Amino acid sequence: MCSEVRWKLCWENELELADHVELAEFFRKTYGPTGAFNAKPFEGSRSWAGARPELRAIGYDSNGVAAHMGLLRRFIKVGTVDLLVAELGLYGVRADLERLGISHSIRVMLPTLQELDVPFAFGTVRHELRKHIARFGRHGPVTVFSDILTQSTLPEPRLDKPPTRIDDALVIVLPVGRPISDWPTGEIIDRNGPEL
Template sequence: MRSQVRWKLCWENELQLGDHVELTEFFRKTYGPTGVFNAQPFEGSRSWAGARPELRAIAYDSNGVAAHMGCLRRFIKVDGVDLLVAELGLYGVRPDLEGLGIAHSIRFMIPTLQELGVPFAFGTVRHALQKHIERFGRHSQLTVLSGIRVRSTLPDARLDKPPIRIEDALVIVLTLARSMSDWPTGNFIDRNGPEL
């Protein structure tokens, strides 16, 4: 049985305080089971973990927020080559809806990504999500890259931690205005900021 959801696209400045509070609760419940540390950034009305998105796709059902995807246009460097992308992140599906196909309905966001005038959408996910992402990508122009190190800054400068983090995550590339052959070759991506 698929849950009936309606997707809404919201620019960040369109969200009200109540929207942020509702999203914060959604992220704590969605990310909490993957580790307490993953839910920590979502305190009070903070509905983002690292970089703040400029555009959000939010799915609602009769129980509130059902799913979420954030988007932020930025330049990254792939082995030193500047590349404009729409970074995708803050992805989540409410735990009671996992496995019902909600994630596939995020495809409605592709026309909006194309309107943003970026050649690629880009994101990173942990290796545990590889099969999920590959299933999702079967019917789209999505490529999963492994063996790539990604450097990001921490969201906040702290005295007890280095200012950057380098991780070996799966890199997701969705072609929008160019083909995958135009994606620069390389095994190091510099995000030049905190991840979304």
């Protein structure tokens, strides 16, 4: 059934309003079951939660959007080292496809990562997704760090909250242009912006 999914890579400026509306609905349905707060950023036609991706891999099947992965190139600080990465995030798979191995199709992004000439792809996920990421990592050189904190700014400044937040999430690193041994050490990663 995974072969029925067709993938489209598109830059953010290539998306039409109808694409954003369809993606926003996809994210509300995908993230909503994990808590109403998680679906809230996708109200109306907003198809991103924090930082806006610059490139998207969108999987479609006969029922519409089946999966999504966003990419944003940025400099992060790992400990004291500034490092260019392609942050991967805004990941989702439609509930009826979760157990069919569709996450492996996200590899459609790998040739693009190589073309972008970034040393690493980086992302974070909740600890509850550890087994899912471990399965994904069996098929490629993904390294998972569980003892590194990540600091991000809030997507929008608020009077009732501090401007930054620190998360204890799993950090995922995929070597692209450099070996994993070149990944710097540090107890905290600063995104210098909102999470993707």
